[in-house]
Amino acid sequence: MSESLHRPILIRRARLIDPGRQVDSVGDILLADGRISSCGPVIDVAPEGSVVIDGSGLVASPGFIDLHAHLREPGYEYKETIETGSQAAARGGFTTICCMPNTDPPIDSEAVVEFVLRRARDSGMVRVLPVGCVSRGRKGKELADLEELHNSGAVAFSDDGDPIQDANLMRMALAYSADLGLPVSNHCQDLHLSGEGVMAEGAVATRLGLPGIPPAAEDAMIARDIALAQSTGGRLHVAHISTAGSVPLVRRAKELGLRVTAEVCPHHLTITDEWAMGSQGTGLGRAEWAYDTSTKVYPPLRQRSDAETLVAALADGTIDCIATDHAPHDIASKQVTYQDAAFGISVLETALGSSLQPVHDSRISLATLVERLTAGPARVLGQHYATLATLATGTEADITLFDPDLKWTVDSAEFASKGKNTPLDGTRLRGRTIATISAGRIVYQSPQLIVQEADAAV
Amino acid sequence: MTLPQTVEEHLTDEAMQADVLPLRRHVLDLDDYTPEELQATLSSAQGMAEVLGRDIKKVPALRGKVIVTLFYEASTRTRVSFEEAGKVLSADVINMSSSGSSADKGESLLNTGLTLQAMGVDTLVVRHPHSGAPNFLARNLDRVSVVNAGDGLHAHPTQALLDLYTVQSRLGRIEGLKVVIVGDVLHSRVARSAIWGFAKMGAQVVLSGPRTLMPLDFLKEDEQDDPAGLASRVEVDTDLDRAVEGAEVVMALRLQSERQSGGFLPSIREYIRRWQVNDARLAKAKPDVLVMHPGPMNEGIEISSGLAHGTRSAIEEQVTAGVAIRMAVLYQLNAGGSE
Numbered sequence: 117m118s119e120s121l122h123r124p125i126l127i128r129r130a131r132l133i134d135p136g137r138q139v140d141s142v143g144d145i146l147l148a149d150g151r152i153s154s155c156g157p158v159i160d161v162a163p164e165g166s167v168v169i170d171g172s173g174l175v176a177s178p179g180f181i182d183l184h185a186h187l188r189e190p191g192y193e194y195k196e197t198i199e200t201g202s203q204a205a206a207r208g209g210f211t212t213i214c215c216m217p218n219t220d221p222p223i224d225s226e227a228v229v230e231f232v233l234r235r236a237r238d239s240g241m242v243r244v245l246p247v248g249c250v251s252r253g254r255k256g257k258e259l260a261d262l263e264e265l266h267n268s269g270a271v272a273f274s275d276d277g278d279p280i281q282d283a284n285l286m287r288m289a290l291a292y293s294a295d296l297g298l299p300v301s302n303h304c305q306d307l308h309l310s311g312e313g314v315m316a317e318g319a320v321a322t323r324l325g326l327p328g329i330p331p332a333a334e335d336a337m338i339a340r341d342i343a344l345a346q347s348t349g350g351r352l353h354v355a356h357i358s359t360a361g362s363v364p365l366v367r368r369a370k371e372l373g374l375r376v377t378a379e380v381c382p383h384h385l386t387i388t389d390e391w392a393m394g395s396q397g398t399g400l401g402r403a404e405w406a407y408d409t410s411t412k413v414y415p416p417l418r419q420r421s422d423a424e425t426l427v428a429a430l431a432d433g434t435i436d437c438i439a440t441d442h443a444p445h446d447i448a449s450k451q452v453t454y455q456d457a458a459f460g461i462s463v464l465e466t467a468l469g470s471s472l473q474p475v476h477d478s479r480i481s482l483a484t485l486v487e488r489l490t491a492g493p494a495r496v497l498g499q500h501y502a503t504l505a506t507l508a509t510g511t512e513a514d515i516t517l518f519d520p521d522l523k524w525t526v527d528s529a530e531f532a533s534k535g536k537n538t539p540l541d542g543t544r545l546r547g548r549t550i551a552t553i554s555a556g557r558i559v560y561q562s563p564q565l566i567v568q569e570a571d572a573a574v
Numbered sequence: 575m576t577l578p579q580t581v582e583e584h585l586t587d588e589a590m591q592a593d594v595l596p597l598r599r600h601v602l603d604l605d606d607y608t609p610e611e612l613q614a615t616l617s618s619a620q621g622m623a624e625v626l627g628r629d630i631k632k633v634p635a636l637r638g639k640v641i642v643t644l645f646y647e648a649s650t651r652t653r654v655s656f657e658e659a660g661k662v663l664s665a666d667v668i669n670m671s672s673s674g675s676s677a678d679k680g681e682s683l684l685n686t687g688l689t690l691q692a693m694g695v696d697t698l699v700v701r702h703p704h705s706g707a708p709n710f711l712a713r714n715l716d717r718v719s720v721v722n723a724g725d726g727l728h729a730h731p732t733q734a735l736l737d738l739y740t741v742q743s744r745l746g747r748i749e750g751l752k753v754v755i756v757g758d759v760l761h762s763r764v765a766r767s768a769i770w771g772f773a774k775m776g777a778q779v780v781l782s783g784p785r786t787l788m789p790l791d792f793l794k795e796d797e798q799d800d801p802a803g804l805a806s807r808v809e810v811d812t813d814l815d816r817a818v819e820g821a822e823v824v825m826a827l828r829l830q831s832e833r834q835s836g837g838f839l840p841s842i843r844e845y846i847r848r849w850q851v852n853d854a855r856l857a858k859a860k861p862d863v864l865v866m867h868p869g870p871m872n873e874g875i876e877i878s879s880g881l882a883h884g885t886r887s888a889i890e891e892q893v894t895a896g897v898a899i900r901m902a903v904l905y906q907l908n909a910g911g912s913e
Contacts, residue, residue: 322789323605323802325705325728325763330790390801403602404713407706420799451684451714453704455726 124148125553126162130171130517134178134507135487136494145176147513150556155507167558170566171517174550177486178505179211179242179514181493183301183379184276184355184439185464187213187244190231191220196444196534198232201464202241204442204533206560208464209489209549211514212243212504213442214497217254218277224249224260226268233269241559242552243504243514245271245497250289250300256280259288266296271497274301276355281307283340290341290350297498299353299377302341304362305414309333314455316416320389324406326454329416331359338362342369345376353496354378356441358415360425367434377496379439380426382470383461383539389417391539392454409450409457410539413443430488431480437492438485440467444535462528462535469545472520476546482520513556522548522564584633585905589621595906600712600720603729604770605803612775615902616739622901623894625662636665639908642690643699645723646672646683646707651869651893652723652732656699659900665696665908687711691718697907699723705763719907727761732903733868734767736895738775740888741823743895744864749776754817754859756851757827757876758787758838764868765827766804773807781810782817783827783849786838814849821859825866826851826877842875852878856886864888 125147132155133140139156146154148163162168187201196204198215205213215232217223223232229246236244248265250273252258262273273293280286280302289300310333315321317328338354342365345352354366357378369376392412394405411417429435443460450457463470471489474480494505503511523546528536552560561567595614604612625633641660643653653669660667670690677686683702690698697719700708705726712720724730742748753772759765759781772779785793791805800806811817818824829845839845856863865877865887873879882889 317790319791319800319802319805322791323766323804325726325766327727328790388801393802403606403709404600405709407709419801448682452682453702453707453710455704455706 124163124166125169125556125558126159126166127169127171127176127517130174130176132156132176132507133483133486135483136491136502136506137508139507140483145507145515147515147553147556150513152507152509152511152513155509168568169517169551170568174517174519175482175486176507176515176517178490178507179516179552179554180209180468180489181212181504182210182440182442182464183214183272183437183493183496185213185215185442186218186444186460187215188444189219189235190228194446194534198235198244199239199241200532200534201442201444202236202239202244204464204531205242206552206554207532207549209468209516209518209552210242210464211516211552211554212245214245214247214271216247216274216276217249222249222254223247223270224252224254224265226264229265229268229270242554245269247272247274247276247301249273250275250280251285254278256282256285259285259292262293263296266298270298271501272299272301272353274303274355276301276303279303279305279307279337283344286341287344287348290344290352291348294348294350297351299351299496301353301355302337303355304334304337304341306333306337309336313416314412315392316389316418318389318419320392324392331361331418334359334415335361335365338365342374342376345369345374346372349375351375352377356381356384356415356439357426357435358384358418358422360422363425363429363434367429370434377436378434379437379493379496380430380435381441382438382463382467383413383417384415385423385427385430386470386473387417387539388420388423391417396539396543407454408539409452409454410461410537410541412454412457412459413461414459427474427479431484436496437488438467438471439493440464442533444533445537446534447536450537460537461539462531462533462537464533465531466526466538466540466545468518468549469524469547470540472547475520513553515553516549517551517553518547518549519564520547522546524548585635586621586624589618589625589902589905598906600708601731601903601907602708602712602720602722604731604734604767604774607774609774609776612738612771615735615899615906616742618902618905619739619895619898622905623898625901626898631662632664633662634664635905636660636663636908639665639696640668640694641665641697641699641904642668642670642695643723644670644686644690645701646677647701647703647724649701649724651896652701655896656723656900658897659904662897663901663904665904683707683710684714687715687718691715697721697904700725702726721903721907724763726763727766728763729767730763731767732896732900733764734771735903736892736899737768737825737866738771739895739899740866740892741864743891744888745822748772751777751822752780752820753777753823753825754780754782754821755825755827756814756849757783758829758833759783759792759827760787760789761830762827768825769804769808779808780817780821781808782812782814784839784845785812787833788812814855815858818856818859821863823864823866824851824856824859828868828870829872829876846875850876850878852881862886866892869893
């Protein structure tokens with residue numbers, strides 16, 4: 117593959133979906149010198165020395181953008197590294213990932229931002245954009261040096277993993293960052309309400325005897341943050357929205373014209389708390405299989421009505437984008453009792469297959485879903501990043517080629533991610549990345565990719 | 575020297591229930607029991623009680639079997655009754671607690687389980703503060719039977735079995751009875767298992783207590799889908815006087831004093847006024863209502879002393895039944911298995 121890195125790439129007869137430009141048609145794309153040199157028109161003669169990819173039956177879209185991934189480095193390299201996380205991203209079809217700052221040390225200074233960017237460059241897979249801390253040391257007490265973080269390359273601010281409990285600190289963060297133009301993202305969880313909770317409050321938590329997290333723990337803090345965004349004019353990005361009750365709050369904020377955006381995770385769209393009972397939600401499993409710690413995640417998997425509301429909100433645009441909240445863990449962190457287990461799911465490599473489920477169920481169109489994986493998240497990042505999510509001629513060639521109908525079985529042993537923690541292990545998904553092209557280079561290709569040499573393709 | 579006698583010569587047919595007791599690997603909760611298996615277990619326990627009534631309380635039924643009680647939480651009656659049950663059946667019983675064991679040195683639950691399995695333990699009786707700890711062990715150990723002796727807020731199946739046994743012994747039946755469970759249902763593994771047991775055997779289960787100590791999904795009025803299958807088996811009436819109307823069984827749950835400091839209750843005094851089970855409260859219950867408590871009791875708080883020690887109380891019988899029930903359970907797991 118290495119010799120093909122700098123060769124032109126021609127993708128033939130793919131369904132081109134470029135939501136930013138309302139393109140959805142079958143055509144060819146030619147990439148040269150890391151940029152898109154032609155998109156749409158059929159190219160009869162492939163340029164000399166080019167790699168020709170048969171795109172028939174496949175969708176070619178701008179590379180996916182993930183606003184929310186935990187790459188664990190520095191500090192927790194036994195869970196994931198920037199390199200393995202980037203490989204997982206490439207396998208999942210993501211060409212840009214925003215990494216969360218709950219590392220050790222946290223990303224709260226120029227030095228750590230530069231470290232992350234250097235490691236990402238060295239691994240040479242996908243674009244990694246660091247998210248800086250809101251508060252110094254992620255301690256929720258005083259603001260981090262937000263402008264320094266911005267200048268060194270941070271694209272958003274978040275204390276993710278820990279909610280910003282202090283309303284005044286959140287207010288200051290929104291106000292101070294308003295002129296930097298960067299969104300402040302909050303992990304919305306009122307700790308008094310969530311208490312010792314380890315899964316969604318409800319019938320399943322009652323049956324399993326696990327402390328529940330009420331939906332109000334999320335709704336109340338989203339309501340607070342929207343009020344603060346309104347009074348400060350700051351940009352609020354609501355991380356991993358999971359409750360039906362939070363949707364009307366975000367919708368209302370948008371109607372008021374506030375600068376509020378929201379993301380949702382694939383698992384909150386597709387699976388529920390019933391999966392904690394075992395047998396992957398197909399009904400009650402054998403008792404031994406209950407308390408599946410791979411279902412433990414924050415926000416918790418909720419009820420069917422929540423998932424349905426979230427899908428509808430993603431379809432109507434109330435929710436701007438899909439974000440993975442990729443949270444890889446080592447095995448020991450999950451091979452314990454449910455209450456002792458770490459929160460988090462390894463998502464990057466299943467995100468597309470999961471997110472396509474509502475498309476296959478005809479509850480969201482394929483073009484809209486692609487928008488929520490590309491132009492949607494780019495919009496949250498701001499105008500500066502619009503070129504990351506387009507197939508427009510002349511832009512950097514970040515492209516995802518996927519088969520929306522390919523059925524496959526999840527096997528976490530095959531993950532590039534060190535995190536094998538997924539409740540989807542062994543399940544069938546429909547839709548998979550076939551190739552990921554980052555800055556004009558193929559950084560991932562599946563065995564299903566059909567590559568022809570230029571000469572043979574004429 | 576006499577030849578070793580067979581099990582059959584020592585245990586009554588009733589205790590063995592050879593035709594009825596199905597094969598079972600683990601006892602994790604009562605949710606996976608059929609009414610028939612519940613009844614077979616109660617009948618088996620009745621035979622075990624006969625053994626306990628003998629002068630020499632010893633049968634060789636489980637000779638050569640090794641049972642470990644692994645307790646990560648304090649316990650008197652549950653632990654001692656499992657130990658006694660195992661010993662009466664001639665099993666070797668080893669007691670382990672988290673303090674003084676490798677758990678103190680940070681050994682994980684999984685590694686402790688694997689270690690005991692490697693030593694050839696047949697049955698692991700587990701109590702743990704975390705819900706699902708016995709399920710976790712059952713999932714990861716392939717040569718050991720796991721018995722749940724109480725896990726977090728989840729389940730306490732042998733307690734529920736002994737409650738069923740006590741009620742059936744005293745009242746002659748379970749089906750059709752009105753059973754009222756009073757108090758802190760939210761934090762009660764005893765209540766959860768009792769709901770499964772009594773409901774499966776055809777009793778009407780009514781819960782009463784403060785709304786703050788009741789699972790929210792039990793309180794919902796509207797018929798909603800109940801994916802977990804528990805909420806639809808109970809009724810809730812927070813007015814205790816109304817709840818006990820016509821009841822044949824009233825079970826008071828232990829009220830932990832930390833519920834007040836935890837903000838669930840204004841005061842213990844107010845709890846006593848509204849939900850203490852006492853003679854005046856039971857005015858509208860059946861005259862011969864059976865009063866139960868899983869223990870340990872806070873006399874004068876969730877139950878009055880007079881009632882706890884009065885003629886309508888079955889609390890002491892519950893304790894006695896505990897040994898017979900645990901014998902039946904250990905016997906089922908270890909002596910069954912002829913496939």
